[in-house]
Amino acid sequence: MSSRYDLYQPGDSWLHRLDPRVKLLLAVCGSLVLLVFVNLWVIIAALLLALAALWSAGVSRERISAVWKALLPTMILVAVFWVILYPGEGPALVSFWIVHITAASVAQALAIALRLGALAFTIFLWLFTTDQSTLVRSLVALGLPYTWGLTLAIALRYLPTMANALRMVSDAQQARALDLTKGNPLKRGRAYIPIIVAMIITALRTAENLSRALESRAFGAPRQRTFLRQLAFRRVDLIWTVGILLATGLLLWARLVLG
Amino acid sequence: MAARPGLESDPLVNTSIALCTRSLYYRYEDTPALNGIDLQVADNAYLAIVGQNGSGKTTLVKHFNGLLKPDTGQVTVYGQDTTRASVGELARVVGYVFQNPDHQIFCSTTRDEISFGPRNLGLDPGEVRERTNDALAAFNLQAYAEIPPAVLGFGLRRKVSIAAVYAMRPRVFILDEPTAGLDRRSAGELLQRMEELHRQGHTLLLVSHDMRIVAEHAREMLVMHDGHVLAHGPTREVLRQTEVLERAQIRPPQIMELGRRLAEWGLPDDALTVDEFCEAYARARKARP
Amino acid sequence: MSVLSVEHISYAYPPLLPEGQPFPVLQDVDLSLDRGEFLALMGPTGGGKSTLCMTLNGLVPQNTGGVFGGRVMVLGHDTRRTPVAELATHVAMVYQDPESQLFNTTVEDEVAFGPENLGVDAHEIVERVEWALRLVQMSEHRLRSPAQLSGGQKQRVAIAASLAMLPQVLILDEPTSGLDPVGQFEVFSVIGELCRARQTTILMVSHDAERIAEFADRVAVLWQGHIARVDSPLAVFEDTELLEQAGLEAPQVTEVAAGLNRRYGTHFHFTRLDRAAWQLAQDLKATRS
Numbered sequence: 001m002s003s004r005y006d007l008y009q010p011g012d013s014w015l016h017r018l019d020p021r022v023k024l025l026l027a028v029c030g031s032l033v034l035l036v037f038v039n040l041w042v043i044i045a046a047l048l049l050a051l052a053a054l055w056s057a058g059v060s061r062e063r064i065s066a067v068w069k070a071l072l073p074t075m076i077l078v079a080v081f082w083v084i085l086y087p088g089e090g091p092a093l094v095s096f097w098i099v100h101i102t103a104a105s106v107a108q109a110l111a112i113a114l115r116l117g118a119l120a121f122t123i124f125l126w127l128f129t130t131d132q133s134t135l136v137r138s139l140v141a142l143g144l145p146y147t148w149g150l151t152l153a154i155a156l157r158y159l160p161t162m163a164n165a166l167r168m169v170s171d172a173q174q175a176r177a178l179d180l181t182k183g184n185p186l187k188r189g190r191a192y193i194p195i196i197v198a199m200i201i202t203a204l205r206t207a208e209n210l211s212r213a214l215e216s217r218a219f220g221a222p223r224q225r226t227f228l229r230q231l232a233f234r235r236v237d238l239i240w241t242v243g244i245l246l247a248t249g250l251l252l253w254a255r256l257v258l259g
Numbered sequence: 260m261a262a263r264p265g266l267e268s269d270p271l272v273n274t275s276i277a278l279c280t281r282s283l284y285y286r287y288e289d290t291p292a293l294n295g296i297d298l299q300v301a302d303n304a305y306l307a308i309v310g311q312n313g314s315g316k317t318t319l320v321k322h323f324n325g326l327l328k329p330d331t332g333q334v335t336v337y338g339q340d341t342t343r344a345s346v347g348e349l350a351r352v353v354g355y356v357f358q359n360p361d362h363q364i365f366c367s368t369t370r371d372e373i374s375f376g377p378r379n380l381g382l383d384p385g386e387v388r389e390r391t392n393d394a395l396a397a398f399n400l401q402a403y404a405e406i407p408p409a410v411l412g413f414g415l416r417r418k419v420s421i422a423a424v425y426a427m428r429p430r431v432f433i434l435d436e437p438t439a440g441l442d443r444r445s446a447g448e449l450l451q452r453m454e455e456l457h458r459q460g461h462t463l464l465l466v467s468h469d470m471r472i473v474a475e476h477a478r479e480m481l482v483m484h485d486g487h488v489l490a491h492g493p494t495r496e497v498l499r500q501t502e503v504l505e506r507a508q509i510r511p512p513q514i515m516e517l518g519r520r521l522a523e524w525g526l527p528d529d530a531l532t533v534d535e536f537c538e539a540y541a542r543a544r545k546a547r548p
Numbered sequence: 549m550s551v552l553s554v555e556h557i558s559y560a561y562p563p564l565l566p567e568g569q570p571f572p573v574l575q576d577v578d579l580s581l582d583r584g585e586f587l588a589l590m591g592p593t594g595g596g597k598s599t600l601c602m603t604l605n606g607l608v609p610q611n612t613g614g615v616f617g618g619r620v621m622v623l624g625h626d627t628r629r630t631p632v633a634e635l636a637t638h639v640a641m642v643y644q645d646p647e648s649q650l651f652n653t654t655v656e657d658e659v660a661f662g663p664e665n666l667g668v669d670a671h672e673i674v675e676r677v678e679w680a681l682r683l684v685q686m687s688e689h690r691l692r693s694p695a696q697l698s699g700g701q702k703q704r705v706a707i708a709a710s711l712a713m714l715p716q717v718l719i720l721d722e723p724t725s726g727l728d729p730v731g732q733f734e735v736f737s738v739i740g741e742l743c744r745a746r747q748t749t750i751l752m753v754s755h756d757a758e759r760i761a762e763f764a765d766r767v768a769v770l771w772q773g774h775i776a777r778v779d780s781p782l783a784v785f786e787d788t789e790l791l792e793q794a795g796l797e798a799p800q801v802t803e804v805a806a807g808l809n810r811r812y813g814t815h816f817h818f819t820r821l822d823r824a825a826w827q828l829a830q831d832l833k834a835t836r837s
Contacts, residue, residue: 006693132653132693154651160695161647165362171326172362176423177350177379194375197365201409205361209648212607216641217709221633223667228660228677230670312698312728358726410564412594440644440725442592442755444795468728471800508730513758513800513821520825524832533800537807540828544812544835 005159007124008131015057016129019237020138022244023126029248030122036255040111043118050121059128067120075113082109132156137229146225154210162203169198274338277302277431277462278323278353283332285318292318294486295332300464302337302430305457307465307477307494310507314483316466320433323464324353337430351380354429358436360420361409369411369419370395370404376427394426397452414445421449432456433464438472450476471512474498474531482507499529551716551749552581552604552639557618558773559599559608570615573599575773577618581717584746588760588781589753591770592795597753598644600770601721604751605639606632623716637666640710644722646702650694655686655705658694662713673712680708684738700731704738711748718742720752724759732756739763757785758799761819769794781819 088104140149278300285293321327322334325346334341366372374391398418408419438446480497482489484507490497514536519528525543530536560570573596602608606627609616620627643649652658663673681687684704724732768778771794785798801824805816818824
């Protein structure tokens with residue numbers, strides 16, 4: 001069961017079982033390739049591949065459409081600006097005022113816009129199929145100092161709690177007739193001060209308690225830290241790693257040399 | 260029953276029913292929280308609302324100051340439909356003290372903290388000052404008036420949060436677990452203050468898990484479970500309904516269970532206070548076999 | 549056999565502002581804890597109970613600073629000198645607020661956290677986690693985030709996380725204040741189990757007189773900075789003068805006994821419901837026949 005603030009969708013597909021470090025590599029390399037290419041067909045291919053992988057991993061349609069919904073406004077904005085600002089060569093399809101729309105610029109705009117989606121889904125291949133705990137563990141295994149990993153884990157763990165506290169503080173202050181709706185933006189901004197300050201004080205209190213709890217569980221003991229969660233790098237993970245690196249290398253070479 | 264000055268002239272105070280809900284339904288996203296609540300709370304009632312976390316108690320009381328609006332059904336406060344009034348307007352009549360005082364406290368002096376509510380109500384500075392001093396005196400907080408409330412101990416912070424709502428002079432007080440975490444003396448002082456408010460004509464809603472306090476102080480009791488009202492009536496009568504309490508997973512005060520165990524000797528199962536029980540025991544002792 | 553001894557300690561928190569005064573909390577506290585015993589600690593809100601608990605695992609004075617006098621010995625270690633992380637292997641503590649003591653992303657990670665810090669072998673960590681979760685009956689929740697758990701569930705995980713360190717002494721600082729009746733029942737069931745197993749020495753801070761009467765071997769009253777009394781639950785709960793002065797509460801049945809003894813010259817002595825029912829029934833049988 002995951003909360004609204006957890007991207008992870010539980011499952012047991014091939015993608016879920018892939019080592020989280022391999023998935024991170026896939027996300028990074030995939031993003032790299034996408035940033036380097038501007039060809040519409042390449043981008044569409046990458047997008048379809050990512051969506052296919054997510055589908056085969058059992059990621060729900062709601063999640064995928066939620067991502068599309070979140071990205072659509074930005075994608076449309078980017079496409080429109082691109083078309084206006086970068087008229088390509090060739091005959092204008094539409095022409096008025098300073099706007100010259102050619103087939104080339106439309107294709108280009110589409111590519112740039114869809115690239116956003118492709119990037120997002122490539123990264124979600126990693127985030128939708130890796131739970132928070134494993135994610136942090138994998139980062140530490142890759143060399144992130146444990147304290148940083150713990151900080152990240154704590155931040156993730158407290159996200160829903162703080163969001164909840166914010167709601168409660170907002171309710172409590174509104175119950176004292178604090179008006180959050182009247183006045184110009186500046187006035188409304190200032191109305192949030194009682195909420196923000198109470199939140200900060202709550203956060204500080206939590207932090208103080210947290211530090212005591214950490215110490216009571218021997219955090220910082222001068223011993224070599226062990227880990228419950230062991231990551232197993234299997235043969236299939238190795239195959240994927242090699243595959244990803246080769247494919248990325250090839251594609252980058254193709255782009256640089258062949259254009 | 261002398262009402263505190265300033266209440267009679269309030270335009271919202273015009274019926275003898277303080278709070279009323281009719282077929283109130285509410286859900287949080289997919290989960291139903293209130294399943295058709297029909298409730299009437301009379302003016303000057305002292306009502307305890309009990310039930311597990313998740314039974315709908317907090318969801319219900321949040322409708323009374325307009326923080327939540329019903330999905331279907333109606334909620335009125337002294338005849339005023341809550342969907343037609345803002346939270347700010349309802350805050351004049353219904354004061355809500357939240358369970359965690361740290362969710363409210365943000366000012367650099369206790370005086371500022373307590374005057375925050377009255378200032379939000381748009382009162383003139385003289386009136387604000389008067390109400391603030393009144394609240395400081397009522398809760399014995401004068402010594403802490405210029406100290407940041409955030410550094411005070413928990414019991415004092417609790418008092419500050421209640422004083423802050425008191426200063427708004429609402430007709431209805433909703434208190435969410437006001438005695439949780441307090442020792443007996445501090446809790447007792449608070450409850451005494453609440454008795455005074457009740458005597459002065461205010462309507463009190465007490466959400467509490469402490470059945471002993473409910474038995475000793477509340478006049479009426481409402482039991483909630485799974486978004487439904489299982490029982491509503493005088494405290495004594497409701498506490499006698501063992502099946503209802505079991506369903507709501509609530510344990511009655513110890514002396515009631517004691518009375519039940521000694522029922523064959525004529526001891527009552529509905530003694531609300533230790534004194535009552537002792538007197539009943541004395542009678543049982545003298546009774547003919 | 550003493551596992552813990554508090555010897556003439558006094559403590560003052562560092563001042564809040566640089567030019568302020570240290571804030572004294574403990575004056576002259578003496579207390580000792582024997583292996584396997586269950587000691588309950590009562591006292592007024594803000595009276596120093598949590599501070600006293602923190603002297604037992606070294607947080608006071610190592611984490612809090614301030615002015616510390618006297619000595620606390622835990623299994624032969626001086627809490628002023630032995631590092632807190634080292635003391636944590638002997639004394640584990642469950643804090644009052646369920647929310648701010650669980651900080652990992654899953655329950656499993658939380659329980660494993662302590663042993664991981666101690667460098668325990670991975671195989672053993674797995675065993676300890678399984679054992680601890682089973683003890684508190686949270687095994688099915690091992691992959692959930694603490695943010696999704698109820699109050700009672702959170703506190704049980706906190707207990708499991710503490711037990712996984714295999715401490716000799718477990719300190720519970722008001723583990724159920726703020727929990728609903730179901731949550732309280734869940735947590736006290738676990739505490740009861742630990743009590744029965746008699747392997748861990750437990751010190752519990754609580755206001756809940758009835759639960760204390762159920763579990764404690766001895767009760768200590770911390771009042772005005774020192775231990776006013778440490779004795780059997782019966783002796784402490786019958787000391788009405790002390791309870792009155794310190795503003796504390798006895799189990800309701802004990803108040804019944806005191807009331808009956810005072811009024812009718814009877815000689816009842818009980819702190820628990822079973823004994824109360826039995827003694828009163830005997831008395832009624834005797835006087836009626």
